[in-house]
Amino acid sequence: xxxxxxxxxxxxxxxxxxxxxxxxxxxxxxxxxxxxxxxxxxxxxxxxxxxxxxxxxxxxxxxxxxxxxxxxxxxxxxxxxxxxxxxxxxxxxxxxxxxxxxxxxxxxxxxxxxxxxxxxxxxxxxxxxxxxxxxxxxxxxxxxxxxxxxxxxxxxxxxxxxxxxxxxxxxxxxxxxxxxxxxxxxxxxxxxxxxxxxxxxxxxxxxxxxxxxxxxxxxxxxxxxxxxxxxxxxxxxxxxxxxxxxxxxxxxxxxxxxxxxxxxxx
Amino acid sequence: xxxxxxxxxxxxxxxxxxxxxxxxxxxxxxxxxxxxxxxxxxxxxxxxxxxxxxxxxxxxxxxxxxxxxxxxxxxxxxxxxxxxxxxxxxxxxxxxxxxxxxxxxxxxxxxxxxxxxxxxxxxxxxxxxxxxxxxxxxxxxxxxxxxxxxxxxxxxxxxxxxxxxxxxxxxxxxxxxxxxxxxxxxxxxxxxxxxxxxxxxxxxxxxxxxxxxxxxxxxxxxxxxxxxxxxxxxxxxxxxxxxxxxxxxxxxxxxxxxxxxxxxxx
Numbered sequence: 001x002x003x004x005x006x007x008x009x010x011x012x013x014x015x016x017x018x019x020x021x022x023x024x025x026x027x028x029x030x031x032x033x034x035x036x037x038x039x040x041x042x043x044x045x046x047x048x049x050x051x052x053x054x055x056x057x058x059x060x061x062x063x064x065x066x067x068x069x070x071x072x073x074x075x076x077x078x079x080x081x082x083x084x085x086x087x088x089x090x091x092x093x094x095x096x097x098x099x100x101x102x103x104x105x106x107x108x109x110x111x112x113x114x115x116x117x118x119x120x121x122x123x124x125x126x127x128x129x130x131x132x133x134x135x136x137x138x139x140x141x142x143x144x145x146x147x148x149x150x151x152x153x154x155x156x157x158x159x160x161x162x163x164x165x166x167x168x169x170x171x172x173x174x175x176x177x178x179x180x181x182x183x184x185x186x187x188x189x190x191x192x193x194x195x196x197x198x199x200x201x202x203x204x205x206x207x208x209x210x211x212x213x214x215x216x217x218x219x220x221x222x223x224x225x226x227x228x229x230x231x232x233x234x235x236x237x238x239x240x241x242x243x244x245x246x247x248x249x250x251x252x253x254x255x256x257x258x259x260x261x262x263x264x265x266x
Numbered sequence: 267x268x269x270x271x272x273x274x275x276x277x278x279x280x281x282x283x284x285x286x287x288x289x290x291x292x293x294x295x296x297x298x299x300x301x302x303x304x305x306x307x308x309x310x311x312x313x314x315x316x317x318x319x320x321x322x323x324x325x326x327x328x329x330x331x332x333x334x335x336x337x338x339x340x341x342x343x344x345x346x347x348x349x350x351x352x353x354x355x356x357x358x359x360x361x362x363x364x365x366x367x368x369x370x371x372x373x374x375x376x377x378x379x380x381x382x383x384x385x386x387x388x389x390x391x392x393x394x395x396x397x398x399x400x401x402x403x404x405x406x407x408x409x410x411x412x413x414x415x416x417x418x419x420x421x422x423x424x425x426x427x428x429x430x431x432x433x434x435x436x437x438x439x440x441x442x443x444x445x446x447x448x449x450x451x452x453x454x455x456x457x458x459x460x461x462x463x464x465x466x467x468x469x470x471x472x473x474x475x476x477x478x479x480x481x482x483x484x485x486x487x488x489x490x491x492x493x494x495x496x497x498x499x500x501x502x503x504x505x506x507x508x509x510x511x512x513x514x515x516x517x518x519x520x521x522x523x524x525x526x527x528x529x530x531x532x
Contacts, residue, residue, distance in 0.1 A: 018503075049316060053317060053319050054334055056323075057319065057323070057334060068320055068324070156343075156344070
């Protein structure tokens, strides 16, 4: 008897989190549980938590907080049910003093009583809304990772955390820009409106063809590059400030939440 | 030679803050610097700051943060220029262990190196947008303070801070409710959409005619009471938790910011 192939796109978030928890699956989460929000994660010792939460409050576009765990607890209360963030993501990274010390499928053995989990909104959520409205999302069309750039846009500093914003770029034909602004304006918890439309040099990007992270995509004639604040910013900022200990999700290996993207409007 | 009467409604925010700083004026700020946002203030010792910021993050409707000062600094960076929050509001209250110890026109003598100022959005901002769109704001029409109620809606607790939400009520004719929802949906930094429309008992209000704070207003036949999260909530929550020291603005004596209400959209 042959089993049917498992369709992760339609699998409920809790079932996928269970597979991650049991160590049965440790791949990237793009395309899984379609319609549900995925979240970036940064876990820091309590001594850094106030500065990081204040950094997020002062920089809501690059760092839109979806949930903050209680001190010492890996269990979430709000965006995912029965969810232990130390086991229910597919893959983790641990950093000490800003240096990567390893990748792990589970970080329960590394969890500590002083750790605080920050879950941060992700552009996957607004991309699904853009696609639903007929706005092109080039990197999805071309099967690539979104192009991301360091900019000259200074984040508002908070305590030990400071640095410039990282942005993601999606090229749009002129007639789709207003629609894209309106759709993302309604989703402030997943980066909100673009931070810049048009001239890359104005925000310190000297060569649009060479993203600092991700992969380049085609910009057709008459298209305009549109830039959104990117969830890589808080990770980049945290790494720059070299906390003695930090856990993050591995790139692309996000938390799959129980929150529908459509419910992130306002 | 007779001087013309001073028109506080058209006076720029910085000029009014200067009058408050110099102690020339200490009255309520309603109707001053029309078009500019006013803010509630809660000042707490650093040891409570993380819990309070987390409470705000978990309860953005009753507690929408506009700015958080740096530890020990009464100077703002963002919502008001050259603004010292220890002198530039018209009147303050100081609480110790949850008890009011006095009202002051200036709290510079009480400022400490461990204090953190939290500035919180206020419904004045969305009321001016409602009026501009022809939505009735009954307590303004009747020259009263807005009616406010304790509810059975539990706020999401954070550390030492927990309790129920306080709401403000504005009665609306049926044809204005959708407009009011849409206008306030665009202003999440000043309480956002209503938390309840319709039945007061559903949110624990047993007698709509007897508000817990403020004054009752007329509800005409066919009108529906519409309830918004209220900025009194964080003050009520803080008082319940009895921190050893706390400074707030005196009721109605708000910080007048340099931010235009229209710029609080998204």
